Amino acid sequence: MAGRRVVVFPSSAELGPVLAQLVTSRAEKAIASHGRFTLGLSGGSLVSMLGKELPALPDLDCSKWVVGFCDERLVPFDDPESTYGLYKGQLFSKVNIPDSGILTIDSSLPVNECAEDYTRKLKEAFPDDKFPVFDLLLLGMGPDGHTCSLFPDHPLLEETKKIVASISDSPKPPPQRVTMTFPVVNSARCVAFVSTGGSKAPVLKEVLEGREGPAYPAARVVPTNGELFWLVDDPAASSLTIQVERLGSGAKL
């Protein structure tokens, strides 16, 4: 597929530093062009990777960063399932993103109101955009092919109007979540999936090489005008037959 880069690393130890370089290079570019860097974070395994790699960078300046969440679980921030709570402990406490630049859900609200409240926060942060245009979205993919909290065969896959949607029947716990919709994901200037581990190999092959039947949610991420990266490790890539780029930890994207 034109414009898509599938990049394979020997392990997540080599992938992590290149992900950090991608974040800082897109941050520099965004700040030079429009004065701030808007970053959307996913949860799951990304949290510990970013929490390790970003604070380790010398002279990292996040004072012009605005950070949102691609999806979030509707649990209190001190619950171990809270994506914000995990990032707070592992990343936000170690770098200088202003508190006002971190767009969180209000986890005290019922799930529909929580989605409306988060929609309002995103609209305020992106007043000029019909759908927020993030400089970079970092996505994960579950072994079932979901991304954000967009799960296979769920009606939310067809959402075309909302910026943020609520979900009360997530097949992966916790059941109540809010999620960015595909129109937002596909409006981003750059989207990078990070997918590691052998449990992802069968679905990664179908997402990247096609399958019979409906496309997995992750395969529906095709930015309209933006870049698309798949950063994967060898175990996740073990079933691929397409051409991939093979890089090590010093690479630049």
Ligand SMILES: O=C1O[C@H](COP(=O)(O)O)[C@@H](O)[C@H](O)[C@H]1O
């Ligand atoms: O539940 C979720 O899972 C996905 C995938 O997580 P991973 O640990 O398999 O990488 C994640 O991207 C999403 O934000 C999260 O809510």
